[in-house]
Every structure is written in C-alpha cells, then in structure tokens.
Amino acid sequence: MNKILLIIKREYLSRVKKKSFLLVTFLVPLFLIGIYAAAILLTKKSFENNQATVHVIDQSGLFQGQLANSKNITFVDVSEDIEQEKATILEGKSKTYLLIIPKDVKESTNVELFSSEVAGFGTQGEIKGQLESVLRIRAFEEAGIDRATVENINPKLNIQPKEITVDGEKDSSAGAAMGIAMTLSVLIYICLFIYGAQVMRGIIEEKNNRIVEVIISSVKPFQLMMGKIIGIGLVGLTQFILWIVLSTALMSVASIGFMDGQHIEASANTQLSTPGDQEMAEAANSKSSAFGNFKQALDTVDFRTIFITFILYFLGGYLLYSALFAAVGSAVDSETETQQFMLPITMPLLFTYILSFGVLINDPNGSLAVWLSMIPFTSPIAMLVRIPFGVPGWQLALSLILLVGGFIFTTWVASRIYRVGILMYGKKASYKELLKWFRYRG
Amino acid sequence: MLEIKNIVKQYAKHRALDDVSTRVEKGSIFGLLGPNGAGKTSLIRIINQITAPDSGEVHFDGKLLNPDHIGRIGYLPEERGLYKKMEIGEQMLYLAQLKGLSKKEATDRIKHWFEKMEMQTWWNKKVEDLSKGMQQKVQFVATVVHQPDLIILDEPFSGFDPVNVNIIKEEILALNRNGATIIFSTHRMESVEELCDSIVLINKSKKILDGKVKDIKNTYRSNTYRVEHLPHQEQISAVDGLFTIEDRGDSLENTTLTIRIAEGKTINDVLAYLIPIVQIHELKEIIPSIHDIFVQQVTTQAPETLIETHE
Structure with missing residues (x-):
C-alpha cells in the first residue's frame, strides 16, 4: 500500500510540476474571463460610441417636437433644403444622419435616412421605434382615445416555468438547463479523453523506456497501473479545483467592470422612459428583464448538485476509461x-456525445436518455446532460452503482492485459493476442 | 540462497521453461548461461516475481518465494531504462523507496554511491542529458542501492565501454565479497566464465547442465595437452599405449603438437618419452571453455532439437 502511494506521488508531482500544467491551469480561466470581459467591454463601447446626430426634415409636420433625444441619438430640426443638407452629410462627420419624412408618410409608410456610411441597426431601430410610437399615439388620439389611457394599456407577460417535484414547486428554466447540459457534455467528454490519453501515454513511455521492468520487479503491475491512474486522476481534480477557485476570484474582479456596464444600461433605460416613448421604454424594459430572466434562470440551477455529480461522474468515467x-x-x-484499439473505446463516448446535442437534450427523461445514463460506458455524459433537468434520486444512485461496477470490471480486465502487455516488445498485438494475454494465469 | 525446483513456464504454444531445476549457493557468483531465447529472461522474471511459473517452486533462503523477498533482490534488466525527464537524484530516491527503503536511508545510500562512482554532480541532471555509459552507471547504482542479498544482472556488460566494464566488475566483486550473491545472465559465456563459481546452462527451455565450474570442466577434460617444442629434424609420431596426436602445427620458431594421453598414463610419462628427443618449450593442458562444452552438449542433442518445430 505504501508503494502505491509512492507511485501516485510521483505520477502526480511529475505532472503538476510541469510548466504546461501551470500554463493550462492559469490560462484557461484567464481565457474565459478574458472573453467575458471583452464582451462586456465591447458592449459598453458600443453604447458610448453610438452617439448619433439625426438631422430631421419633417415635411409632414407630424413629428414636430415629438422626437425625444436619447442617450444615443440627438434629433435636430433643420431647414428644408434637402440638397444642402445632403452635401453637409457627405462632407460631414460620421454618425450624422439625415432623416426625411415625406408629407404622405401615413400613407406611404416610408421615410428616408441618409448617411455617409451605412446606419447601424441599433440607430435605425431606435428611429423607427420613435416614429412608429408617435404615429400610433396620434392614431389613438384621432380614434378618441387619450394618451393617458393608451399609456395605461400596456399588457406585459412573462412565463414563469415551474417544476413540480416531491419537494414542492420550484422555478425551472429549460434554456439555462440546456446551456448547462451542453457545457457539461463537452466538458466531461474532453476531460475523459485528455486524462485517459495521459494514462495511455504514460504507460507507453514507461514501456518504451524499459523502466517498467525495473519497477515491476519492486511492485506488482496492478499497483503500478492503479498508481498511475489515480495519480493522473488527482491531477485532473487539482486542475478542476484550481479552475473553479481562479475563475471565481477573477470573476469577482471582473464583475466590477460588469457593474459598470449594468450602470450604463440602466441609465440608458431611464433616459428612454420619457413619455411618448412607450415603445422604446418597453423594448428597453424587456431587454433588462431578459437579463433578469437569465439571472433568474441561473438562480434556479442547483450548481452544488451539478458540481458534485460532475466530480462523481468524472471520477467514475475516468476510472472506467483510463483502465x-x-x-x-x-x-x-x-x-x-x-488507433485500432482506440476506436471501440471511443465509440460509446462519441455516440453519446453526439446524441447529447439532440435527442438527450430535447427529451432528457425519454427512455433512450434513461438507458444511456444507466450504461456505465455512456452514463458519464448522458447523466450529466440530464442532471440540469432534474433526475430522480433512485436513477442517479443506480447509475452510480453501475458505474462503480463498470470501472471495477474494466480495471480487472485491463490489469490482466496490462501485466502481460508491458513485457511484450516488438510484437504487433491483435485482439486475439489480447484475449490470450487476458487468459494467462499468474 | 535460491532453490529452483521443476519450473515450467508456458506461453500459449511456446514453452519458455521446461522443468528447470537448479541451486544458487549463498555468497556465490552464479552464471545463468544459454543462447538468446533459451529462457534465461523468463527464469529471471520468475525469480523477480514479475511472472509466476505454471508449475514448480522457487525457494529463497529456504522459504517459498514471496513479496517480502522483493526488497532483498536487486535486478538489472537487459533492457535498461529510466525516466528520461526525471532528475537523477529524484529518480534514484523513487526507485530505492519502491524497494522499501525510507527516504532518509535512501538519500544517505545514494549519496554514498554517487561519491564512490564519482557521480556527485549528477543529482539534478535529467537522464536524457547523460551519455549512454553514464546512464548505465546510474542504472547499476539503482540496482544495488538497497543493499540486496541477491543481485541479478541480465547481460550486465553490454553497452558499457571497457573502462566502465572494469569499474562495474570491481564493484560487483566487492559486493560479492561483502556477502551478496550474484547471478549473471548472459549469452556471451566467455565474458563471465572466469567470474563464476557455478553455472547452469539452458538451451531451448531445458537445462542442459549445471554445477560448479571446476567440476564441470573436470568432467569435460579429455586429457589433451598442447606441447610446444623447438624444431627437430624428425617428426614426433604417436606411441601406442602412451599418446595419440590430435593435431600438428608449425609456428615460425616452434612446432606445436596437440596430444591426447592414453588411459592409465600421465603427462609425466609422456614427458619422460619426449624429453630425450626434443627440447620442450611450453606445455599446457587444453581445458574446454564453457562455450565449447555448450556446443558439444548442444550438438550431441542435435537429433532431438531438430524434431522440434520452430515457433
């Protein structure tokens, strides 16, 4: 037992001390945070730089004094000389637009927007929203409904998905669950392969170095194999934990910048909420409530359960496959x-991985999903895909028990092949050969 | 030290060891000899408990071989190997600890050996930065650092340059003087002949012969001598009842005769006959080398071996 600890220690330390380990451990969270920060920054920037000036030539006279300046757009009423205005636009600065509202705007429902460069969708959308809103209110007033009534009629709906469980009702969100399920599926698929391949490479290295014979004259082949598997498994766990710790730490740093972004969004909203810009305010509201929904959805996800099941299935799946x-x-x-041996090993994983983006995610409690989450070879992926949608406790327990049984079985089979294989040089192994090795005694 | 009893090891269709028995005396230097593929490595792996025999037993100091004995055996495999990217000192510590030494003890012993072999500056070097000869030295130290009672060396001198061969040979003999039992395994029989007290010869999975080198050689003595004498105008011819002439040869200055003495006579009788005739320059008994004995044994077995089909 003491010896297997020595082997685990060596396998663990020799990998953790490598520069590549440190690099991956620190770069991955930095990379993720970097993307996150970049996204926030760009959004922020787009708000700041979108300050546009719109010169309005209102031939209809319907919009006089109705268009309100916002965070993004300043409306300026100008003379009616179209050609002169066009020239100004052409030589003028960017972010300057010329809006021409024709006399018959109600009938033709067309206005023209000139600019020296293509106007952004955001600007176009905002101008359109304001114009429509003005026209609508005017139409309501013409129909005898006053402005106050219109403003009061403002139906709004949000769907609040609730899941009925034995513990009572709880909020659920299919969208968040799907996102998390897909993330988990990718994550475990990659992790099983990366760490499984490390075990394989380590063994090939020992065999090529011929050090294996020195070592198994001191310890049993099984001890060497398990020491390696456990050591590399611990490297994997260390990496996860460091990733989580680092990501959390970096997140809290980055969230200062994030708060900034939120502030801008909020101030943009208040500016839009002037009377007469109902539609705009509504749009902005729905935007922020979409964000609220996202946060709410994330809050419904039980991260602790997901984390624990991920670790359990990573360990189980890793032990099974690394053997x-x-x-x-x-x-x-x-x-x-x-290669010839890798295909049958990777098939079940690949199969489940591909299915996880279709059948499993759309029908997480269907019979295919349930079966796949029971079979030890596929359960690490299949079960993790199902977890965010909620899985009955007994299924989880049964699946884990089967997984433990599965890795005990594969370890047993693998150790019988391993103890013969590591001493065989220069022989091209076939499946028949492996079967023969498996049957050797002693 | 080691009692090997009726070992059989079968690999699918190939029988690697067929009913092999032998004894290794405590404190002796033992030669495990035979051509490539004879089954030497299979036997060594069984002694090292890397594999188990299909039948037969190995006793170590009178006890059935068990995992407690692992720490008392040092093994230098034919195919040398170390972790290329691991530092020498760390690697030595690891291997010594696997053999059951405590960290402190292992450190002390390794330092001692490094000084002895003038390797002190190697501690923080990686194996891949050493020359092949240096790696061999490291590997040798790794084999003996835990002061094993039994040291098994598989083709120990292959890959060493002559200087290092002598260093290693001296170290092995010193270890032997301090009580360690040594097993040499090699197909180059002449390389260990003078070192070994006893040998076992293995060919095609079977033991051909074993025993003390002295006894074996005695058995294979054929009463043949080589006599070198100054040239003489008359050729010496065989004498019935005294000796026969096996071979003649002339060198620049001397004439050489290979003679076989007839039964019941001694070399003194022959000399008494020769001295009045020629001036004797040199006399030497022709003792067969282990290699010759091996060849003789194998060729007498030839009919049987021919029947065996090759795998």
Whole structure:
C-alpha cells in the first residue's frame, strides 16, 4: 500500500510540476474571463460610441417636437433644403444622419435616412421605434382615445416555468438547463479523453523506456497501473479545483467592470422612459428583464448538485476509461499503433456525445436518455446532460452503482492485459493476442 | 540462497521453461548461461516475481518465494531504462523507496554511491542529458542501492565501454565479497566464465547442465595437452599405449603438437618419452571453455532439437 502511494506521488508531482500544467491551469480561466470581459467591454463601447446626430426634415409636420433625444441619438430640426443638407452629410462627420419624412408618410409608410456610411441597426431601430410610437399615439388620439389611457394599456407577460417535484414547486428554466447540459457534455467528454490519453501515454513511455521492468520487479503491475491512474486522476481534480477557485476570484474582479456596464444600461433605460416613448421604454424594459430572466434562470440551477455529480461522474468515467486506455497503452509499442484499439473505446463516448446535442437534450427523461445514463460506458455524459433537468434520486444512485461496477470490471480486465502487455516488445498485438494475454494465469 | 525446483513456464504454444531445476549457493557468483531465447529472461522474471511459473517452486533462503523477498533482490534488466525527464537524484530516491527503503536511508545510500562512482554532480541532471555509459552507471547504482542479498544482472556488460566494464566488475566483486550473491545472465559465456563459481546452462527451455565450474570442466577434460617444442629434424609420431596426436602445427620458431594421453598414463610419462628427443618449450593442458562444452552438449542433442518445430 505504501508503494502505491509512492507511485501516485510521483505520477502526480511529475505532472503538476510541469510548466504546461501551470500554463493550462492559469490560462484557461484567464481565457474565459478574458472573453467575458471583452464582451462586456465591447458592449459598453458600443453604447458610448453610438452617439448619433439625426438631422430631421419633417415635411409632414407630424413629428414636430415629438422626437425625444436619447442617450444615443440627438434629433435636430433643420431647414428644408434637402440638397444642402445632403452635401453637409457627405462632407460631414460620421454618425450624422439625415432623416426625411415625406408629407404622405401615413400613407406611404416610408421615410428616408441618409448617411455617409451605412446606419447601424441599433440607430435605425431606435428611429423607427420613435416614429412608429408617435404615429400610433396620434392614431389613438384621432380614434378618441387619450394618451393617458393608451399609456395605461400596456399588457406585459412573462412565463414563469415551474417544476413540480416531491419537494414542492420550484422555478425551472429549460434554456439555462440546456446551456448547462451542453457545457457539461463537452466538458466531461474532453476531460475523459485528455486524462485517459495521459494514462495511455504514460504507460507507453514507461514501456518504451524499459523502466517498467525495473519497477515491476519492486511492485506488482496492478499497483503500478492503479498508481498511475489515480495519480493522473488527482491531477485532473487539482486542475478542476484550481479552475473553479481562479475563475471565481477573477470573476469577482471582473464583475466590477460588469457593474459598470449594468450602470450604463440602466441609465440608458431611464433616459428612454420619457413619455411618448412607450415603445422604446418597453423594448428597453424587456431587454433588462431578459437579463433578469437569465439571472433568474441561473438562480434556479442547483450548481452544488451539478458540481458534485460532475466530480462523481468524472471520477467514475475516468476510472472506467483510463483502465481501458491503460490496457491499450500496454499492448502497443508506440502511440501510432493505438488507433485500432482506440476506436471501440471511443465509440460509446462519441455516440453519446453526439446524441447529447439532440435527442438527450430535447427529451432528457425519454427512455433512450434513461438507458444511456444507466450504461456505465455512456452514463458519464448522458447523466450529466440530464442532471440540469432534474433526475430522480433512485436513477442517479443506480447509475452510480453501475458505474462503480463498470470501472471495477474494466480495471480487472485491463490489469490482466496490462501485466502481460508491458513485457511484450516488438510484437504487433491483435485482439486475439489480447484475449490470450487476458487468459494467462499468474 | 535460491532453490529452483521443476519450473515450467508456458506461453500459449511456446514453452519458455521446461522443468528447470537448479541451486544458487549463498555468497556465490552464479552464471545463468544459454543462447538468446533459451529462457534465461523468463527464469529471471520468475525469480523477480514479475511472472509466476505454471508449475514448480522457487525457494529463497529456504522459504517459498514471496513479496517480502522483493526488497532483498536487486535486478538489472537487459533492457535498461529510466525516466528520461526525471532528475537523477529524484529518480534514484523513487526507485530505492519502491524497494522499501525510507527516504532518509535512501538519500544517505545514494549519496554514498554517487561519491564512490564519482557521480556527485549528477543529482539534478535529467537522464536524457547523460551519455549512454553514464546512464548505465546510474542504472547499476539503482540496482544495488538497497543493499540486496541477491543481485541479478541480465547481460550486465553490454553497452558499457571497457573502462566502465572494469569499474562495474570491481564493484560487483566487492559486493560479492561483502556477502551478496550474484547471478549473471548472459549469452556471451566467455565474458563471465572466469567470474563464476557455478553455472547452469539452458538451451531451448531445458537445462542442459549445471554445477560448479571446476567440476564441470573436470568432467569435460579429455586429457589433451598442447606441447610446444623447438624444431627437430624428425617428426614426433604417436606411441601406442602412451599418446595419440590430435593435431600438428608449425609456428615460425616452434612446432606445436596437440596430444591426447592414453588411459592409465600421465603427462609425466609422456614427458619422460619426449624429453630425450626434443627440447620442450611450453606445455599446457587444453581445458574446454564453457562455450565449447555448450556446443558439444548442444550438438550431441542435435537429433532431438531438430524434431522440434520452430515457433
């Protein structure tokens, strides 16, 4: 037992001390935060730079004094000389627009917007919204409904998805669950492969170095194999934990910038909420409430459960697959020879991975999803896809028990192939050969 | 020290060891000899408990071989290997600790050996930065650092330059003088002949012969001598009942005769006959080398071996 600890220690330390480990551990959270920060910054910037000046030539006279300046747009009423205005626009600064509202705007429903460069969708949308809003209110007034009544009639609806569980009702969000399910599916798929391949590579290295014979004259092949698997598994766990700690730390730093962004959005909203800009304010409201919904949706997700199940399924899946990777590593002399054995190992994972983006996510409690989340070879992915949607406790328990059984089985099979394989050099192993090794005694 | 009893090891269709038995005396230097593919490595792996025999037993100091013995055996495999990217000192510590030494003890012993072999500056070097000869030295130290009672060396001198061979040979002999039992395994029989007290010869999975080198050689003595004498105008011819002539040869200055003495006679009788005739320059008994004995054994077994089909 003492010896297996020595092996675990070596496998762990030799990897954690590597520069590449530190690099990946620190760069991945930085990269994620970087994307996050960049997105916020760009949004912020787009607000700041979008200050546009719109010169209005109102031939209809319907909009006099009705168009309100906003955070983004300043409206200026100008003379009626179209050609002169056009020339000004042409030579003028960017972000200056010429809006021509024809006399028959009610009938033709067309206005023209000139600019020296293509007007942004945001600006176009805002101008359109304001114009429509003015026209609508005018139409209501003509129909004998006064402005106050119109403003009071403002139906708004939000769907609040609730899930009925034995514990009572709780908020649920299919969107958030889907997003998280897909993230988990990608994450575990990649992790199983990365760490499984590390086990395989480590074994091929030992076999190529011929150090394996020195070591197994001191310890049992099984101890060496398990020491390696456990050591590399711990490296994986260390990396996850560091990622979470670092991401959380960086997030809290980045959130200062995020608060800034929110502030801008909020101030933009208040500016829009002037009377007569009902539609605009509404749009802005729905935008911020969409954000609220997103936060609300995230709040419904039980991150603790997801984290714990992820760790459990990572460990189970890792132990199951890395044992198989170990057997493959022991059977070959170089990495290029691994392909013929890799295919059947990776098939179930790949199959579930692909399904997870379709069938599993659309029908997380369907019979296919349930079956796949029970079979140990596919459950690490399938179950993690189902988890955000809620999984009955007994299914989770059964799946985990089967997974434990699964990795005990694969470890047993792998160790029997491994103990023979690591001492075989220069022999091209076939499946028949592996079966023979498996049957050797002693 | 080691009692090997009726070991059989079967790999699918190939029988690597077929009913092999032998004894290794405590404190001796033992040669495990045979051509490539004879089954030497299989036997060593069984002694190292890397594999188990299909039948038969190995006793270590009178006890059935068990995991407690692992720390008392040092093994230098034919295919040398170390972690290329690991520092030498760290690697040595790891290997010594796997053999059951405490960290402190391992550190002390490794330092001692490094001084002895003039390797002190290597501690923080990586294996890949060392020359092949240096790596061999490191590997040798790793084999003996835990002061094993039994040291098994598989083709120990292959890959060493002559200077290092002598250093390693001296160290092995010193270890032997301090009580360690040594097993040499090699197909180059002449390289260990003079070092070994006893040997076992293995060919095609079977033991051909074993015993003390002295006894074996005695058994294979054929009463043959080489006599070198100054040239003489008359050729010496065989004498019935005294000796026969096996071979003649002339060098620039001397004439050489290979003679076999007849049964019941001694070399003194022959000399008594020769001295009045020629001036003797040199006399030497022709003792067969282990290699010759091996060849002789294998060729006498030839009919049987021919029947065996090759895998």
